[in-house]
Amino acid sequence: MSPVHHMVLYECADDDDKHLWNGWAEGDGYFGPNKPSAWATCATPIAAWAIGSQGEFLPENVGIPLGAKGGVSYYMLEVHYDNQALHNVLDSSGIRVHYTPTLREHDGALLVSGIGVSALHAIPPKQKQYRTVGICSTECSKEMLPEEGVNIVSVLLHAHSTARKISLKHIRGTQELPRISEENFYDSHYQQSRIVPRGRKFMKGDSLITECTYDSTSKDKPILGGYSAKQEMCLSFILYYPRTELAGCYSMAPVKEFFETFGVKEFYGLTFDQIENIFLSSGSFENLPPMPLTELEVQKQMSNDTGEEQGVQGDDQGVGLMKELVIWEPPEFRNKSFMAHLNEMPWAEPLLTEQIEKTLYKGMHMTFCKKRDDSWAVPMQIQSYPNYTEVMSNETAEKSCHYKSVRLPSVTKTSGSTTSLASWLVVAICTVLVVAR
Structure with a gap:
């Protein structure tokens, strides 16, 4: 019954202005005009909780460094609420962190990968199985990973209510390796990190x-990416060691390719480059040129008729911008907002939706590689979807057990006999679960 949808605990890259940080942290500490300018450096998650989670557990040889000696003096807890009924709620939710002065063998870190959260992530309505993808590029891993690579320990796959399957694929050269993690019956009300059996080496390149x-058969209008429970995400939170400066490795559709996929060639008063800059900055559209009077009247009428709110400036990942952009070319869509155009497309036509899915999935991707301080590790690039041979069998789903099914010990080193016995027990339990399913 809690309205808490998910929580993320972030590290904040160290900043010289301790007085400003302390004043903000000891006050209300909420997002607002008085927040420190270095707030943007709180970009590296170290713990994530979502509905159904039982918490995060680290192997006995891995820990996440705390405090100034570890290079981190401040943390930010971000809580997302889903309170669509607007109930009055007094909430005291949080994350309990257990720490020890006895350092473990390896410093660990969390990497966020998948699709960048923005309105450029679109899911058409009336679709039984619509796929989207986010890429962590080879250029990023070449630049940021050590020569010996890193070890992936566990993965939390995250999306919202229309998601039905999520997988984290691993590509080396032109060959896909067994899936690192996979949910073939994803339920947004049960989200938990999954231990990667025997771990996985993530190497340079x-x-x-x-x-x-996604299953959007119950929806009448497209779903756009965003933090709201009514919007969608597609993310992997990856726990790995040894710790590096890499914090984010993800992609999204390039602006020009995205809009052209939906038949739009030009907007009134703005180039695609200008729109891209808006998406890559704050998402603000306060300096947009005035819309044609006819479109303003249409927007007002649509708002009055449907109850759909007008686009407003704010941290909405560009959804409001979609309502404000007015199409100039082609002429048959002229003076329509992009959102109105998107809502009116013939989504029941499978040839249309299949082509859109193929173009956005297999086409060009704008890739991002970010460090812990939110700086670029590799310049943003636009590149084609990787060419590789897919795995034929779903080894991950067949052989891995989940926290929901069995409580696994948080260890990575045991004696040979103990390892053998534990392995047989896990296989036995998994076999029973598969038969029961």
Whole structure:
């Protein structure tokens, strides 16, 4: 019954202005005009909780460094609420962190991969199985990973209520390796990190692909990416060691390719480059040129007739911008807002939706590679979807057990006999579960 949808605990890259940080942290500490300018450096998650989670557990040889000696003096807890009924709620939710002065063998870190959260992530309505993908590029792993690579320990796959499947694919060269993690019956009300059996080496030059499959058959209008429970996400939170400066490795549709996929060639008063800059900055559209009077009248009428709110400036990942952009070319769509055009497309036509899915999935991707301080590790690039041979069998789903099914010990080193016995027990339990399913 809690309105808490999910929580993320972030590290904040160290900043010289301790007085400003302390004043903000000891006050209300909420997002607002008085927040420190370095707030943007709180970009590296170290713990994530979502509905159904029982918490995060680290192997006995891995820990996440705390405090100034570890290079981190401040943390930010971000809580997302889903309170569509607007109930009055007094909430005291949070994350309990257990720590020890006894350092573990390896410093760990969390990497976020998948699709960048923005309105450029679109899911058409009336679709039984619509797929989208986010890419962690080879250029990013080449630049940021050590020569010996890193070890992936566990993965939390995250999306919202229309998602039905999520997988984290691992590509090396032109060959897909067994899936690192996979949910073939994803339920947004049960989200938990999954231990990667025997771990997985993520090497320089490897790429990761987060794929989400959505069921939007109950929706009448397209769903756009965003933080709201009514919007969608497609993310992988990856726990790995040893710790590096890499914090984010993801992609989204390039602006020009995205709009052209939906038949739009030009907007009134703005180039695609200008629109891209808006998406890559704050998402603000306060300096948009005035819309034609006819479109303003249409927007007002649509708002009055449907109850759909007008686009407003704010941290909405560009959804409001979609309502404000007015199409100039082609002439048959002229003076329509992009959102109105999107809502009116013939989504029941399978040839249309299949082509859109193929273009956005297999086409060009704008890739991002970010460090812990939110700086670029590799310049943003637009590149084609990787060419690789897919795995034929779903080894991950067949052989891995989940926290929901069995409580696994948080260890990575045991004696040979104990390892053998534990392995047989896990296989036995998994076999029973598969038969029961």
